Amino acid sequence: MSALDPSAPPEYLVGHLEDALARDPRLCEQGLHVHIPKPGVVEVTGTLTSAERKQAVARVVTELLPGALLRDRTTVADYPEDGSAEALAPEVR
């Protein structure tokens, strides 16, 4: 994907950045959200599967909007094992 026009309306920049984050083979993350609070600033939120992908967020944004300030609000998933069960069966009397 080629670089975006930084002077384009922020709605279009958000659409193309979210599309790139979903499609770029370094990421393939469809649950990320982009917000442009002011010109030249890109805020990305959401949960990533690995720390490597956090670096890829920066690369993709920089490639598409060189010079933009990235506020990376993403978190890397850390899901602990938890064997506690939800009881769905009717209570036994």
Add this chain to the structure above:
Amino acid sequence: MIRVAAVADIHLGADSAGSYRPRLARLADHADLFLIAGDLTKRGTAQEAALVADELRGLPIPVVAVLGNHDYESDAEALMATALAGAGVDVLDGGSARYDIRGCTVGVAGAKGFGGGFPGCSGSEFGEPEMKAFMRHAADSADALGEAMDRVRDADVRIALTHYAPVAATLEGEHCGIYPFLGCYLLAEAIDRGAATLAVHGHAHGGSPEGETPGGIPVRNVAAPVIRRSYRVFELDDGRLAGR
């Protein structure tokens, strides 16, 4: 000043044959150009193609249309375009048309458009081939609209005509969960790049009549259930929607 009449989603079928033409009796008194933003028929059959062509044949002002999703339902869209052309309707599918109205050049760029959604809730060409094809069709239709806009860039008045919506604002009233099936932001991007004077669409029967693109181009949803009349008239003055 020129006056443009527009409607969409008239959904004519055998059960409504002959019902629309009488509602165009004074069209030439009200407008210089008539736009139809898709879904002229109920199921897009060959019979409906002939019926709608008869309803529109020989109108006293130029008529330009795009087809909508209903017009594709019976895989007879090419036949429908031919029937409409035979009735004097300019049918656009990624094309453009120009009209000289009292010395003012009006350029119309038309494409059906497609779904895909809007920033924050849009699809991507990722995953299953069906999803890729869905979003590729959305992008192709927006590209075609953009190229058509380029061809009318030198016109005094430039109108973008689509069936699907370019912005979410004219969908308000519909359930937000179906927005990605009602329009796509890529259409708005093409409209802004082409510096349109006005963008007209249909498809969203429960939507809102007015909105604008991020670039400030007025967008009007002319779906018949929204405008609740046989067409809505817009006055375009000095390359702008009058009153703006």
